[in-house]
Amino acid sequence: AAGVIQSPRHLIKEKRETATLKCYPIPRHDTVYWYQQGPGQDPQFLISFYEKMQSDKGSIPDRFSAQQFSDYHSELNMSSLELGDSALYFCASSLPTTGELFFGEGSRLTVL
Amino acid sequence: AQSVAQPEDQVNVAEGNPLTVKCTYSVSGNPYLFWYVQYPNRGLQFLLKYITGDNLVKGSYGFEAEFNKSQTSFHLKKPSALVSDSALYFCAVRDSGYSSASKIIFGSGTRLSIRP
Numbered sequence: 200a201a202g203v204i205q206s207p208r209h210l211i212k213e214k215r216e217t218a219t220l221k222c223y224p225i226p227r228h229d230t231v232y233w234y235q236q237g238p239g240q241d242p243q244f245l246i247s248f249y250e251k252m253q254s255d256k257g258s259i260p261d262r263f264s265a266q267q268f269s270d271y272h273s274e275l276n277m278s279s280l281e282l283g284d285s286a287l288y289f290c291a292s293s294l295p296t297t298g299e300l301f302f303g304e305g306s307r308l309t310v311l
Numbered sequence: 312a313q314s315v316a317q318p319e320d321q322v323n324v325a326e327g328n329p330l331t332v333k334c335t336y337s338v339s340g341n342p343y344l345f346w347y348v349q350y351p352n353r354g355l356q357f358l359l360k361y362i363t364g365d366n367l368v369k370g371s372y373g374f375e376a377e378f379n380k381s382q383t384s385f386h387l388k389k390p391s392a393l394v395s396d397s398a399l400y401f402c403a404v405r406d407s408g409y410s411s412a413s414k415i416i417f418g419s420g421t422r423l424s425i426r427p
Contacts, residue, residue, distance in 0.1 A: 203354075232414065241401060242355065244414040255413045289354060298343050298362055298405065300415055302354040 201225055203303035205290050211309045212280050220275040220306045224292030230254070231273040232300060233265060234289040242289060248273060249295070280310045313338040315404045317418035324392045324425055332387040332421045334402030344385040345403040345415065346376055355401065361385060372396070392425045399423075 204223040212218050224231050230249045234242035235258075244257035248267035259265070262280075267273045277284060287307050291300035314337045324330045336342055343362050347355040359370025366378045376387045385402060402418040 241417040241419050244416065247414060257414055287352075291355075299345055299357045299360050300355075301357060302347075304354045305352075307352075 205303035217278045222290030228292035232291040236287040315418035330392045336404045343405040349399045
C-alpha cells in the first residue's frame, strides 16, 4: 500500500541557510501535518493543512512556513537555519473520518 | 488544552511475559486516543486507536489497550512480549471536538526493552 513519501531523507545545511522539505500524502488523504522530533524527544506539532488551507498551528517558528498545494502535497520551508533546527521532520497524512495519522519516514535535517 | 503523560521512561520485560506501558491523558471533551511505535531512525507506526465503543481495543502485532474513563488512562498491553517488540512507544490524544486537521499531541515516549 502507498505510504507517505518525504524528501529528501537527509539534508545537511549551514547556519543561516534555507531548506525545503517535501511531503506527498497517501492518495485520497486531504489532511497533512508536520512534526519536529529532536534527539530523544517526542514529536512536536508544527502545523497542519486541510484541503489546502492551514488548519492548526503549533510551535512553528516564524522562520518556517508551509503550504499545501492543489495536488495535496505539502512543503515546509525553513529559513535562517539555526543549530537547534537539527531534527527529524515528519510529515503525516490522514482522512478526517478515521482519526489516525499515517507518518512518513522523516527527513533528517542537520545544521552545521 | 489536551495533554498526555507517560510516567515511565523505560519498561523492561522478559520475553514471554506480559507487558504494560502506561498512559494518562487530559482533554476538555471526549478523547480520541492512539498508540504509535517508533523504531530507531524510522517514522511512527500506528498501532491502535480508541474513538468510541468497547473499552478494550485490539491493534497490530498482538497489542491491545484499555480505555478507562474514570482513571483517564489508556494503557498499552500485550499478553506475551517478544524481543522484536523492543522500541519506543508513544501515546497520543486528540480532543473529540477536533476540526478536520487539528493536532494530535504525543506523550514523552516509553522505551520498551524485552530481554531474551
